[in-house]
Amino acid sequence: MHQWQSTDQGRHLRGRRKTNTEPELLLRKALHAAGARFRLHRQLTPGCTPDLVLPKHKIAVFVDGDYWHSCPVHGRRTPIAGPNAALWAEKFERNRNRDRRSTQLAEQAGWTVVRLWECSIRKNPGAAAAAVLSGRALPPAT
Template identity: 65%
Template sequence: MSERWVSTPAATGLRGRRNNDTEPELLLRSALHAAGARFRLHPTLASGCNPDLVLSSRRIAVWVDGDFWHGCPVHGRTTFNGPNAPLWAAKMQRNRERDARASELARQAGWTVVRLWECEIRASPADAARRVLAAASAADVGVDEHVAVEPVDRVIQGRGVQADIDTGDALEPGQVGEGEPGSDGEVVTDAFFRSP
């Protein structure tokens, strides 16, 4: 096994890929915002634990995992060829281990973890946002993240009630909840839609 990466034409397209603000992240953020959710981007929850976004007042940490880099079971690569094949296999294994470690750190810190595949978000950003918000709803009633929650369409409906996250009071359209002061002095108003 070679210890050094060999430059190949196929690698050209992989150089300079973004880590933050990728298209799937932007699609999810837009869908969450349209659903009334407010969130913080790329916080550090613990050393080695940096989710793509968090719904702070609900303690939901969300990661958007790229199909290639994180090994989507449907769209990710399982085998590699060429001079760098062993290095790619080792890198993908390290990525999976790092993902598991980050998720565990978030859980130990009291966060509910939601991991979404890039392909899930591209297929339906609104459904991906509903999955995140369903985790928030499950956390409201103390449901463990590993326990199945109701189907998303029954938990969160388009004609739901917007509620203030901190008080649970229903809000009128356009009304802003009380929120919590953020670390930078702004008011955080995480809100979500749920069926009455």
């Protein structure tokens, strides 16, 4: 079993936020301005905690970071190198599997799932909020 090795290249990743990220805050501000009311990080079922939920509309929203969730437009394009390459590949695969499972669990519990890419929110928070309120996802921003 491999163990993580601290590297200078990975130093910038320490202390990264997992909740209340800038894209989440932009989306929340736009939703609030549109009159939507929501709850944050509410567990719907074990293994499924969306970034926010709109209980009135039964909509669960996941904000997927471009890097960590492998955005098809802005995700990593080159293989990871270095002593932690295999561990990073496993991490990204776990993220994709967790995303699929969370979506499935929320839908099985009767929620409409909206997954938004960080790039789409940053490009147009208002359009992202409108997509949430209509219960549809947005494609990655180009």
